[in-house]
Amino acid sequence: MRRTKDEARRTRQRVLKAARAVFARQGVARTSLEQVARAAGVTRGAVYWHFRNKADLFFQMREQVSLPLLDRIELALSPALQRNALADVERMLVTLFSDIDRSAAARAAISIMNYRCEYVGEFARELRGQSERTASYIDRLTRAYRRAADAGLLRPGTRPDLAALESCAFTIGLLRMKLMPGGARLLGGRQRQLIAAHVAGLRARRA
Amino acid sequence: MRRTKDEARRTRQRVLKAARAVFARQGVARTSLEQVARAAGVTRGAVYWHFRNKADLFFQMREQVSLPLLDRIELALSPALQRNALADVERMLVTLFSDIDRSAAARAAISIMNYRCEYVGEFARELRGQSERTASYIDRLTRAYRRAADAGLLRPGTRPDLAALESCAFTIGLLRMKLMPGGARLLGGRQRQLIAAHVAGLRARRA
DNA sequence: GAATATACATTCGTTCGTGTATGTCAATTG
């Protein structure tokens, strides 16, 4: 019973969604493609038709949710805005984390990448990708903080490169804390203030 | 050929060390106890004698390296010192990360816990433990920053609870960055300055 | 110095997951 092109696209999406759910619950390694298939209402044959293997499925699952988020980060830090670099960084962080709060799919994917996945073997290249994206993130932040420094917005003595590294570590660490079991309780609704406090530590104090 | 009590203790250590190495290279899930045994120069029988299963081996492997580090953190943040809370935090972070730089075993274990392990099934309780340790770390930091605030060391308007959350996220994120492939390159020998910059963001500016 | 417990080594049966190969049937295509 051959499906139409659009039906195929939808089954593919169903498999991706099922993979997110099952990976998040059982971990990537402990999940068989049979389980993903069952959760998607298809057989392993269908999964192997759309994806070469588990690693391929994993990559595409991640891209589906991470690409939009990364795009928004890049956009928010693009020099085009040029208004107030520090405020831009703060707004970027606030929207990033509230985007995540609003999207269960994003939370599941980030949780998988933080706690439910071993970056080994064919998954090692994913880690190299993360490394590159981190470097790029640091680069954007560095430029933003340099602009801030040029505009006299940065606290005197603050090195843009170090501030960028700090914000990067802050972002990664906050993500990891947030996705921990009980991580929401640790933050306790102070997410926005926390971000504000982080940026405040970089800001020049008005005389 | 029954071994003496001391020989048994040494084989146990060899298994723990081998587990660290193999877990770090292949990931926990993709490592069979047969591989650990071979790397330790024993058979699976020996491994199963000293440890109930893979999870048990994992927990004890982690404890062996994390307990000393956690002890030093706790000690460095204990109110007993009472000298300069901000300097205490900075010194604690510097020693923590230079301890890690000096210990290949610590790096391997932290790398495993960040990138080579899925916190699922019997490993889920490890994640709950991490959550508790994180909460405790935040608590220590909060107290330290409160003392700093009382001494007028904290930048005015800085809330100790938010500062503690920020330092916690910073620590977790920096650890994760550091253990990434090429993470050392990202930091580029600026580790100490980075920590100093982080604490500087919390410090009151002298008039 | 027998008895027992310790510290392993070896063997075994069973389960599980993967990748591929093959079957099937309907949408397209020319």
Place this chain on the structure above:
DNA sequence: CAATTGACATACACGAACGAATGTATATTC
């Protein structure tokens, strides 16, 4: 409207890996 191909389902072969069971020989214990 035959031929082909796309989108799966089903079947098969293969190799782990686990846990338990059993074997064994030597330290300890009494």
